[in-house]
Amino acid sequence: MDPKPHPPLWPSVAAFAILYLVWGSTFLAIRVGVAEVPPFLLAGIRFVIAGAIMYAWMAARGEPSPTPRQWASTLLLGVLIFVVDYGFVFWAEQRVPSGVTAVMMATAPVFMALFEITILRTRRLTARLTAALLIGLSGVAALAGVGTSGAIDRVGALALLIASVSWSFSSVMTRKLPLPSSKLMSSASQMLTGGVLLTVTAGLLGEFRDFRPLKVSTGAWLSLAYLIVAGSIMAFTAYLWLLHHYSVTVVATHSYVNPVIAVLLGYFMGGEALGVRTAAGTALVLSSILLIARARQPKSAA
Numbered sequence: 001m002d003p004k005p006h007p008p009l010w011p012s013v014a015a016f017a018i019l020y021l022v023w024g025s026t027f028l029a030i031r032v033g034v035a036e037v038p039p040f041l042l043a044g045i046r047f048v049i050a051g052a053i054m055y056a057w058m059a060a061r062g063e064p065s066p067t068p069r070q071w072a073s074t075l076l077l078g079v080l081i082f083v084v085d086y087g088f089v090f091w092a093e094q095r096v097p098s099g100v101t102a103v104m105m106a107t108a109p110v111f112m113a114l115f116e117i118t119i120l121r122t123r124r125l126t127a128r129l130t131a132a133l134l135i136g137l138s139g140v141a142a143l144a145g146v147g148t149s150g151a152i153d154r155v156g157a158l159a160l161l162i163a164s165v166s167w168s169f170s171s172v173m174t175r176k177l178p179l180p181s182s183k184l185m186s187s188a189s190q191m192l193t194g195g196v197l198l199t200v201t202a203g204l205l206g207e208f209r210d211f212r213p214l215k216v217s218t219g220a221w222l223s224l225a226y227l228i229v230a231g232s233i234m235a236f237t238a239y240l241w242l243l244h245h246y247s248v249t250v251v252a253t254h255s256y257v258n259p260v261i262a263v264l265l266g267y268f269m270g271g272e273a274l275g276v277r278t279a280a281g282t283a284l285v286l287s288s289i290l291l292i293a294r295a296r297q298p299k300s301a302a
Helices: 009-034 039-060 068-092 098-105 108-120 127-144 154-173 183-204 218-245 254-268 276-294
Strands: none
Touching (some): 009 039, 009 098, 039 068, 039 218, 068 154, 068 183, 098 127, 098 154, 098 254, 108 127, 108 154, 108 276, 127 154, 183 218, 254 276
């Protein structure tokens, strides 16, 4: 049942457009940015600024700050979601096309289903779910070009798989960790903490050493601004608004649309190849997450 049966039409259209197009286009924006700005530093700047803006907005509205226990949970998620997930994605886009990156990250439901089986025990391994998992992993193998020549960078592909696993694990852990009741405050605190951790990581990796801000092009700075304003603030606000008005199943359709948008933008605007392997891998991954979404959970978990 939808949370609200009659959401406004045009705000709904706008919110879905933002969710589909903006989140799908962030992968190309990342690729543009990491061409000139070190990856962990670029990610750190993005989330420090976006998190600070959202945190200040929530505080101005009177939302309570996280408790010490909630900050501890936020710190753990900051490592899993931002340093490992986003950090590896930004780093991998120096090696892997943006469209392929988006499709590789779309495998998150595959790993999330595995964690729901092994950790939360809210799913059981049915024949349909087994088929979905195998199809998803086959899509990854197709994208990585296992057993073929001309494959994408293997180290980059491995980094993306680790990022997807980390995001999936953190998503499962959010159901067990104490976090602020306000989703916006929870997101803001996670972004801010994650951004600080990413910036520290950039320093430890020596990314500040050769970074020359004055030599960065206008295009790279614009991509960063786009990631902050559109990718982090606007898109996430639209996402929460849609969750308030539509069912999770309807909102989750962005999981199918974002990779397609990313692949098309990478091809038409980024000069990325769109071969048989990319098309086949994309089709397999999207089929997998569709089957996972449709797989029934046991009644005890409902």
